[in-house]
Amino acid sequence: MGKKILTEKINIPGIREYDVYRQNGGYKSVEKALKEMTPEQLVESVKASGLRGRGGAGFPVGMKWSFIDKKSGKPRHLLVNADESEPGTFKDRYLMEFIPHLLIEGAIVSSFALEANLSYIYIRGEYMFVFKILEKAIKEAYANGWLGKNILGTGYNLDLYVHCGAGAYICGEETAQIESLEGKRGNPRIKPPFPAVSGLWNEPTVVNNVESIASIPWITLNGGEEYAKIGIGRSTGTKLISASGHIKNPGVYEIEMGMTVDEFMNSDEYLGGMIDDRPLKALIPGGSSVQILPPQYIFKTANGDDRLMSYESWSDGGPVTGSSLGSGGFIVYNDTACIVRNTWNLSRFYHHESCGQCSPCREGTGWMEKILYRIEHGQGTEEDVDLLWDIQANIEGNTICPLGDAAAWPVAAAIRHFREEFEYHIRFPEKIKNRNHFREEPMEKVRQLLVK
Amino acid sequence: MERVIIKQFTQQVNITDEVMARIGELTSHYPEGKQKSALLPVLHLVQDAHDNWLSVDLMDKVAEILQIKPIEVYEVATFYSMYNLKPVAKYKFEFCRTACCSIRGAEDLMDYTCSKLGVKEGEITPDGLFSVAGVECLGACGYAPMLQLGDFYHEHMTPEKIDELIENCKQGKVEFYSE
Numbered sequence: 001m002g003k004k005i006l007t008e009k010i011n012i013p014g015i016r017e018y019d020v021y022r023q024n025g026g027y028k029s030v031e032k033a034l035k036e037m038t039p040e041q042l043v044e045s046v047k048a049s050g051l052r053g054r055g056g057a058g059f060p061v062g063m064k065w066s067f068i069d070k071k072s073g074k075p076r077h078l079l080v081n082a083d084e085s086e087p088g089t090f091k092d093r094y095l096m097e098f099i100p101h102l103l104i105e106g107a108i109v110s111s112f113a114l115e116a117n118l119s120y121i122y123i124r125g126e127y128m129f130v131f132k133i134l135e136k137a138i139k140e141a142y143a144n145g146w147l148g149k150n151i152l153g154t155g156y157n158l159d160l161y162v163h164c165g166a167g168a169y170i171c172g173e174e175t176a177q178i179e180s181l182e183g184k185r186g187n188p189r190i191k192p193p194f195p196a197v198s199g200l201w202n203e204p205t206v207v208n209n210v211e212s213i214a215s216i217p218w219i220t221l222n223g224g225e226e227y228a229k230i231g232i233g234r235s236t237g238t239k240l241i242s243a244s245g246h247i248k249n250p251g252v253y254e255i256e257m258g259m260t261v262d263e264f265m266n267s268d269e270y271l272g273g274m275i276d277d278r279p280l281k282a283l284i285p286g287g288s289s290v291q292i293l294p295p296q297y298i299f300k301t302a303n304g305d306d307r308l309m310s311y312e313s314w315s316d317g318g319p320v321t322g323s324s325l326g327s328g329g330f331i332v333y334n335d336t337a338c339i340v341r342n343t344w345n346l347s348r349f350y351h352h353e354s355c356g357q358c359s360p361c362r363e364g365t366g367w368m369e370k371i372l373y374r375i376e377h378g379q380g381t382e383e384d385v386d387l388l389w390d391i392q393a394n395i396e397g398n399t400i401c402p403l404g405d406a407a408a409w410p411v412a413a414a415i416r417h418f419r420e421e422f423e424y425h426i427r428f429p430e431k432i433k434n435r436n437h438f439r440e441e442p443m444e445k446v447r448q449l450l451v452k
Numbered sequence: 453m454e455r456v457i458i459k460q461f462t463q464q465v466n467i468t469d470e471v472m473a474r475i476g477e478l479t480s481h482y483p484e485g486k487q488k489s490a491l492l493p494v495l496h497l498v499q500d501a502h503d504n505w506l507s508v509d510l511m512d513k514v515a516e517i518l519q520i521k522p523i524e525v526y527e528v529a530t531f532y533s534m535y536n537l538k539p540v541a542k543y544k545f546e547f548c549r550t551a552c553c554s555i556r557g558a559e560d561l562m563d564y565t566c567s568k569l570g571v572k573e574g575e576i577t578p579d580g581l582f583s584v585a586g587v588e589c590l591g592a593c594g595y596a597p598m599l600q601l602g603d604f605y606h607e608h609m610t611p612e613k614i615d616e617l618i619e620n621c622k623q624g625k626v627e628f629y630s631e
Contacts, residue, residue, distance in 0.1 A: 075483075084591050085589060085591065086589075087550045087551050087552060087588075087589040087593065088551070088552055088589075088593050089591065089593070090591045090592055090593050090594060090595075093591055093592075118483070124591070125492070125496065125532070125534045126534070126590050126591070126600060127591065128496075128603040128630060129603045129604055129605070129630040132603075132630045132631065159481075161481040163481070163489075163492070163493065164492060164493055164496060165492060165532070166492050166495065166496065166532035166533070166534040166535060167532045167533035167534035167535075168531065168532050168533065169588070169589075180492065181489055182486075182488065182489055183488035183489045183490065183491035183492065183518075183520075183524070183528065184488075184524075184527075184528065185527055185528060185531040186531065186532075201483070201486060242593060242594060243594060244552040244556075244593035244594040244596065245552055245555055245556070245593075246555065246556075250593075250594035250595070250596075251594045252594070284551075288550075288551055288589075329593070331551060331552050331593070333555060336555075337555045341554070342551055342554070342555065345549075345550060345551050345554050346550075346551055349550050349551075349588050349589065352588055353588065355531075435559065436560075
């Protein structure tokens with residue numbers, strides 16, 4: 001069994017309720033932080049932990065905290081990003097649904113470190129049932145003196161509220177989220193200025209993912225150095241992985257970083273191998289925005305090293321033979337899945353979710369969706385694959401926020417690694433009429449048709 | 453997807469004292485003068501209290517309550533996919549059909565549900581009770597296929613479970629809003 005930090009207590013009966021949570025050591029980190037530590041010590045401790053942002057980008061949390069403007073004297077805010085919408089990712093919901101007080105505890109300590117007196121949790125609107133769980137937990141925290149005025153008699157004041165979105169993937173991007181919290185459309189802002197200087201209502205704001213904030217109580221109680229001992233290299237600590245697709249045991253797992261992908265995929269303690277023992281075709285390791293990989297780059301890197309569950313190992317090989325740990329949205333595909341259909345599906349997603357501000361993304365995502373639709377429906381031409389390549393290359397890096405890149409990368413990787421499937425669709429339209437064509441006739445069986 | 457406001461749909465606007473009190477509570481979560489921040493939560497609230505959709509009259513009322521311009525409400529209501537801008541079915545079956553759900557049979561299950569109810573995607577049954585729609589990732593990828601109905605997720609769905617859910621909806625036994 002690997003080390004558990006976030007989910008250690010999640011199966012205790014009644015842990016969702018305040019009393020049970022408190023009886024099991026809950027809110028101790030608030031006592032320690034507010035009574036024994038200074039905000040600076042907390043920031044240093046999180047820096048020492050090496051904790052990297054768990055939303056997908058992996059930016060060091062302590063460093064992000066150290067950027068917050070404390071000099072201007074403007075009110076500061078912590079904004080907990082619970083707008084979990086990256087396809088393949090459902091880990092934050094697991095924490096919030098089953099151990100909501102852990103997040104609240106982390107938010108209090110983090111707000112204290114940032115010297116913020118008004119903080120928010122921004123949750124996606126579709127998680128309304130979770131919103132209500134959090135709202136109830138926050139009320140319990142107020143009633144027991146962990147929120148409000150003069151917490152624990154230390155003179156520290158904090159108000160924390162949960163705020164709901166209304167169906168927009170883009171609001172997971174931090175500046176779009178701030179806009180949305182101000183009651184506007186979720187259009188990302190141009191950076192700089194960064195939120196740490198000018199965020200919510202133009203006041204200094206730090207935006208952190210749920211899983212990052214939920215790690216703060218443990219780091220506070222045990223010290224950043226202890227946290228840094230867990231994991232491997234610059235991938236310290238544990239990571240929640242949301243596993244879905246064609247595997248025996250889908251669900252949320254907390255793993256110690258550095259585990260081999262082979263162990264995670266195939267041991268009974270984790271994913272238990274492929275469903276129906278069908279062959280593995282592809283894997284997306286970190287949410288739909290990262291590169292999809294074929295089997296030869298899943299368990300081993302291009303250099304022949306074991307692939308590990310860590311930031312560094314997944315990105316080994318760059319976009320060509322590597323991918324990214326991202327949000328930990330682990331999507332497994334067997335030989336019945338159609339990569340063309342999957343790529344079309346994801347392009348439709350990004351087109352739907354583009355906010356429309358930047359023309360490369362607004363027009364490019366729709367254009368890619370159209371081309372992929374026609375290839376998937378047997379109307380593609382030989383030139384379409386090159387055209388797709390060209391469009392994705394012209395979106396990447398040319399937009400205000402990373403949604404453009406997120407839309408481009410899956411298309412590029414699908415063409416790079418699975419070009420034969422695109423060719424098969426284009427050359428044999430009569431074979432792909434049924435959307436489940438690979439269930440009856442997997443690529444293995446038809447590959448010889450492609451030999452000219 | 454194009455999201456436009458069509459003025460011809462009208463509804464009786466009725467902001468009850470209870471709803472008004474909750475609006476007051478929601479706006480108190482933001483500093484003075486920043487009441488516009490409550491717009492998204494308030495729109496959810498009034499939509500729930502008005503048969504799950506927002507008419508122009510209702511949006512104008514929200515603008516008045518929050519002391520902002522009507523256009524500030526419209527631009528938000530048209531941006532976010534959870535706000536309905538025309539009348540909807542009582543039981544809106546919203547299937548996640550993004551990648552992970554798709555490979556686990558979401559589209560087949562949507563087709564099954566459509567044919568069971570005798571509607572195409574987006575249509576409402578003549579009795580006004582049901583509709584079927586495909587939506588983008590709902591964050592339940594490991595529990596696919598799934599659908600959202602009101603506040604709740606129905607996960608690991610099968611044709612049999614769909615039949616049961618439809619039957620329970622008809623009998624008014626399905627919980628819609630969480631406490």
